[in-house]
Amino acid sequence: MxxxxxxxxxxxxxxxxxxxxxxxxxxxxxxxxxxxxxxxxxxxxxxxxxxxxxxxxxxxxxxxxxxxxxxxxxxxxxxxxxxxxxxxxxxxxxxxxxxxxxxxxxxxxxxxxxHDLQRLRILSMSLRSESVNALRIYCENLEHLELVDVKIKELSKVMKFLLMLKRLQELRFEFTVKENHLGYKGDGLTNLRRSYEFPIEKIDRFENFISQHSSLKSIALINWPGLCIENLFKSRMIAAVKNIDFHFKQYD
Incomplete structure (x- = not known):
């Protein structure tokens, strides 16, 4: 209903x-x-x-x-x-x-x-420390997690949390916010992109997560600002060795 x-x-x-x-x-x-x-x-x-x-x-x-x-x-x-x-x-x-x-x-x-959740999809929020801690405590049986237009303030902490999800099989990060529909221009547009940007200097945290997680079967990274296919060479190699389906897409 x-x-x-x-x-x-x-x-x-x-x-x-x-x-x-x-x-x-x-x-x-x-x-x-x-x-x-x-x-x-x-x-x-x-x-x-x-x-x-x-x-x-x-x-x-x-x-x-x-x-x-x-x-x-x-x-x-x-x-x-x-x-x-x-x-x-x-x-x-x-x-x-x-x-x-x-x-x-x-x-x-x-x-x-x-609630003993198996699937969680979160859209449009800034993920702060208190939420990450709560997810770690209450969502230990998650198998499917989607974060859509979620601003990740502390990538390292989020990766540590994801490692604790021993049953996690599917993980999806997606960004759908379009500056032109929100009326952003100039500096406002630049600041919007920065607020969602992947911190490239911490790409090793993401690589370590893929390498260490034991149950992961699928990862999707869709239109994450600041991230390009060249940044993900090592991540994709690790995923291939572990038979993890790795999907990356960047819109024009």
Whole structure:
């Protein structure tokens, strides 16, 4: 079931459905400010919409048999009490699109606590130390991890965390942000690319990760700014020796 929600009306469907195994929730409210500035996702603060956001999340917690959950937060109300620990005992797959929300790290930690996830897909956030630590503690059984438009502040720490995921089989880093759709120009465009850039001086950390991980079967690096095929010669050689499917693509 997929719900695009801006009104309480949509949440009423939860009352008549039982035994759901997959829910996809989209929380958004388009404001005049948004139309004027397409970058102000976190500043969309419709009171009605944030009440609906919390209301629907509370309703979704009633479905304890959910195995897959897709959450899209275009806004977040910081003064609401979002408590999700162990809300879905059967949950195995979680997709979260944060749209660069200020409180996304806190929300991520709250969502993964108490859930034995096998698949995790995270979109549009800056991955900080507290989130990496929480992922290490609560996601030890991950088999599939996707990081899309995720700003990685400390590559070394992330690689160490990934090494601890003993069951990880598929890893994907993807960057889809296009400067032209966000209205960036000049220095703004340059700064955007830098915020996502792969730190080439630390490529050895990535090579060591591939060399040392025991269960990895597939790696995909899609359109990572600052990374080119020449930088990955050694990584690809290591992957070939270990029979790891290595996929690299850079858009023009």
């Amino acid at each position: 997929t719900i695009f929600s801006t009104k309480n009306l949509y949440a009423n469907c939860f009352r008549i459905l039982e035994n759901l195994e997959f829910i996809s929730l989209y929380f958004f409210s388009i404001s005049e400010r948004f139309l004027k500035n397409r970058l102000s996702f976190q500043q969309i603060k419709s009171n009605h919409a944030t009440r609906t956001n919390k209301y629907i999340m509370d309703m979704a917690r009633n479905f304890t048999e959910i195995k897959a959950l897709n959450l899209n937060f275009m806004y977040f109300c910081a003064d609401k009490n979002y408590l999700f620990e162990s809300s879905w005992p059967e949950l195995k797959s979680l997709t979260i699109d944060f749209y660069d929300l200020v409180f996304s790290n806190d929300l991520l930690v709250e969502l993964i606590k108490g």
